[in-house]
Amino acid sequence: MGPSREDANATSQDNLRLNLRIDSQYRVLDLSGGLPFHIVYGPRYRGRSRSDPSPSLLIDTSGSVFDVPYALTHCLMHLYESQAANAERQQIDLSRFDWPPGKYNIVTIHARPTGSAIYTYDKYLCPITIDSELAKLFKTGIWYSVELASADLGVKWWAFDDGGNENRPSRRENEGESAKLVCGKRSTGRAAFRAFTSVSLPPPVSMHMQVIPGHAQNHNATIEFTFTNLGSTPITVQSNGHQHFLTEWGPYQPEHGEDSRDRLLAIPVAEGCSGVDNDDENKGKKSARIGRTSLVVTSVDDAKQVLHRFRLPVCGPLGGSSKSRPKKRQLVVLEPNVPVRRMEKWAQEGGVYRVEVETLGVWWADGRLKESYGKDEERVTEDEEIPKECFEARIAALRLACKDVVELRMDDGEFWPVS
Numbered sequence: 001m002g003p004s005r006e007d008a009n010a011t012s013q014d015n016l017r018l019n020l021r022i023d024s025q026y027r028v029l030d031l032s033g034g035l036p037f038h039i040v041y042g043p044r045y046r047g048r049s050r051s052d053p054s055p056s057l058l059i060d061t062s063g064s065v066f067d068v069p070y071a072l073t074h075c076l077m078h079l080y081e082s083q084a085a086n087a088e089r090q091q092i093d094l095s096r097f098d099w100p101p102g103k104y105n106i107v108t109i110h111a112r113p114t115g116s117a118i119y120t121y122d123k124y125l126c127p128i129t130i131d132s133e134l135a136k137l138f139k140t141g142i143w144y145s146v147e148l149a150s151a152d153l154g155v156k157w158w159a160f161d162d163g164g165n166e167n168r169p170s171r172r173e174n175e176g177e178s179a180k181l182v183c184g185k186r187s188t189g190r191a192a193f194r195a196f197t198s199v200s201l202p203p204p205v206s207m208h209m210q211v212i213p214g215h216a217q218n219h220n221a222t223i224e225f226t227f228t229n230l231g232s233t234p235i236t237v238q239s240n241g242h243q244h245f246l247t248e249w250g251p252y253q254p255e256h257g258e259d260s261r262d263r264l265l266a267i268p269v270a271e272g273c274s275g276v277d278n279d280d281e282n283k284g285k286k287s288a289r290i291g292r293t294s295l296v297v298t299s300v301d302d303a304k305q306v307l308h309r310f311r312l313p314v315c316g317p318l319g320g321s322s323k324s325r326p327k328k329r330q331l332v333v334l335e336p337n338v339p340v341r342r343m344e345k346w347a348q349e350g351g352v353y354r355v356e357v358e359t360l361g362v363w364w365a366d367g368r369l370k371e372s373y374g375k376d377e378e379r380v381t382e383d384e385e386i387p388k389e390c391f392e393a394r395i396a397a398l399r400l401a402c403k404d405v406v407e408l409r410m411d412d413g414e415f416w417p418v419s
Contacts (some may be wrong), residue, residue, distance in 0.1 A: 013083075016325060018109065018153070018182035019044040020065075021121060021251045024191040028246055028394060029138060031128035032198040034398055039068050039146060039191045042121030042251020045107045055109040056161040059117070059181065061102030061124070064154040068126045068146065069134045073097045073263065076154040082143045085194075089145065092137065106159060121251045138195040146191040148183060155181040170394045181212065199246070202364050202398035203231025207264075209357060209404040211417045212343070221408060221415040222345045223355060225264050229334035229401070235335050236369035237362045237398060238326040239266035245397040256361065263295055263362055263400060264342055265332050278305075294360045294400075295344070300352040300407065325391045326363060329382035333368050345415060351416060352409045361397030 021042035027036050063070050071077040073094050074250055080089040109122050128135055138144060157176040206228045214220050229235060238244075240262040248255045298305050334340060369390055407418040 004103060015180045017182055018122075019149075019185060020183050020188050022148070022189050022191050023251060024146075024193040024197070025125070025152055025248055025251050026084045026246050027193050027249075027403045028194045028199060029135075029144070029195045029418050030127070030199040031130065031140060031195055032134070032140060035199045037193075038125040040249060040251050041066055041124040042189075043124065044121045045109045045111050046113075053115075056111055057158055057181075058106050058161050059108040059109060059155050059158040061105045061107055061126075062103060063156050064125055065148060065298045066107075066124060066155075067102045067130065069099040069132065070101045071154060072134070072146070072155070074383055075149050076152065078147055079137075079147050080145045084146075085143055087143075097133065097170050106174070122414065123251055132310070140195055140197050142330075143192070143194045145193075148188060151182045151184075153183055156349075157271075173329075179280040196394065200366075200392065200395040202396060203229060203233070203235060205229055205398060205400065207357070207400050207402040209355070209402050209406055210408050212407060214414070215419055219415050220345065222306070222343045223406065223408070225342045225344065225357075225402075227265060227334060227340045227342075229336050229338070232336055233366060234333055234335045234368050235364050235366055235398075236287070236331050237263075237265065237364045238330050239362070240265050241326060241330050241331045242324060243397075244326075245361055245395050246337075246393075247397075256359070261360065264295070264344070264402070265340070265362070266291055266330070289399065293344075294358040296356045296358055298354045298356075300354055306353065325385040325388070327383050327385055331369055331386070350410050350412075352407060355406050355408065358400040359401040361399045363393075364398040365392065 021044075023040045023042075025038040025040055026035065028035070045054075059066075061067055063074075065071045065076045068077065072079050079092045079094065081092055082089045107122075107124055112120050157178045158181055206226075208226045210224050210226075212222050212224045240260075242260045271334060296305065332340065408417045411419050
């Protein structure tokens with residue numbers, strides 16, 4: 001749908017206001033460049049109504065607040081620094097720089113009808129590359145924040161989307177709208193972060209899921225999960241409890257729904273289910289705990305989720321809101337290229353079910369962490385926290401991702417593979 005005459009008249013006489021949220025992708029800037037870093041924008045354009053939708057906007061981000069280096073040296077945004085998170089901030093003088101605008105780049109801002117959920121923002125990322133002149137200003141241990149300087153967004157070209165043209169317009173072909181795009185509210189948040197020399201990155205870990213058919217003595221099929229550390233050294237991961245790692249943020253809230261659900265490495269199962277562990281240490285033992293996991297089980301017949309994500313206390317953005325460290329019983333060691341297997345099954349009514357796994361992050365550390373308890377390890381109880389010197393929360397999450405999808409048929413109280 002193209003713009004109406006009402007839209008055109010309104011924008012030619014007045015400024016067009018956008019709501020804009022600004023945040024940092026992480027609360028930490030990795031000066032080594034290992035962990036990518038972006039300034040996150042959440043533009044929101046309020047349309048008329050669901051029954052009378054407004055057209056989306058096309059804007060050129062170059063030379064605007066969406067172009068961070070240019071914006072900082074042309075009075076569209078300010079950069080502040082401080083010695084601590086709550087200390088007095090000082091604006092950094094960037095007048096000696098004159099960074100040119102970035103490349104011509106068109107993005108879409110969708111109209112959000114009145115009454116839309118407050119967190120329905122579009123998302124745009126502006127990267128801060130470590131080899132850039134801007135990144136060279138950041139010093140280890142210092143806190144920084146980026147904020148709008150005024151309501152002016154500095155957008156040089158924008159237009160209403162005609163709704164059907166896949167080819168992005170060129171300024172040479174279209175002069176765009178004459179009205180100025182401005183921010184409706186100046187208190188739109190800020191991109192706050194602290195610079196560090198480096199951030200620990202996890203090795204790659206593969207996760208696969210398959211159905212294991214039953215046998216003559218037990219026809220009941222089970223699901224097997226296999227975790228393999230593809231790195232060259234052993235690592236220790238936290239399989240359940242409150243997780244501690246850097247959270248990736250979007251314009252309004254964390255990008256991933258991280259919470260304290262048990263990870264499948266811990267052999268957790270939903271209420272009414274039984275789990276079996278077949279690793280060398282606990283082979284054949286049933287899971288002693290009833291947990292809530294990242295399994296998503298959907299009935300093929302009616303598409304209803306019968307086992308799904310439960311909302312538990314979320315993990316904090318840096319180390320979590322909980323000050324507790326992982327406990328010894330929550331730790332699992334992954335040796336290089338040595339698969340760790342877990343089995344899972346549950347009670348369910350008859351029918352065919354599709355099983356998927358939601359990606360969740362885990363806290364991790366280099367080495368076989370249980371050995372860090374030293375010679376008095378036998379006196380350390382399973383519920384005792386790991387030593388402070390072994391704990392680091394400023395790490396990138398190790399994300400347990402599984403692309404496999406399996407189907408099972410429940411019949412007469414037993415699971416059968418779907419051929």
